[in-house]
Amino acid sequence: MATRNISTTIVTLQAMQLWRKERVKRCEVLMLLNCEIAMVPPSVNHYWVAAGKKRYLSAKAKQFHQVVRLLVKPHRSTARLRAEITFHFPDRRCRDIDNYLKATLDSLVKCGLAVDDEQFDELIVRRGAVVKGGLVKILVEELGE
Structure with a gap:
């Protein structure tokens, strides 16, 4: 009887391992950019x-595109994407953070x-702390299928 329980346990463990592998495959995320x-x-x-x-x-838009082009390697990804963008503005003036999203996404393309x-299915846009001169943090990941 002990062998029967062990073999059942082994089969169950193997099934769980296969399930976990399949689950991990579905949740795989490939980071394309963190800058x-x-x-x-x-x-x-x-x-x-x-x-x-x-x-x-x-001129401001062209300058921003040039800076991004220097920092970001071309991947030409065709996958569905997720982006987390944090804008750290140079002062406390009132700003609509969604107005800054267009230039950022256009630059990435x-x-x-x-x-x-x-291709961006998920966008998380945040306002960060004030940083002298301003700063944008960008994280882009490919979404798993």
């Missing part, structure tokens, strides 16, 4: 410049981290 950028992106209000009937990226900003 800090020592500046704040332009808000949507300062992202575009109008010239006649055309709109162009502002322009530098080649992702193919399109529609």
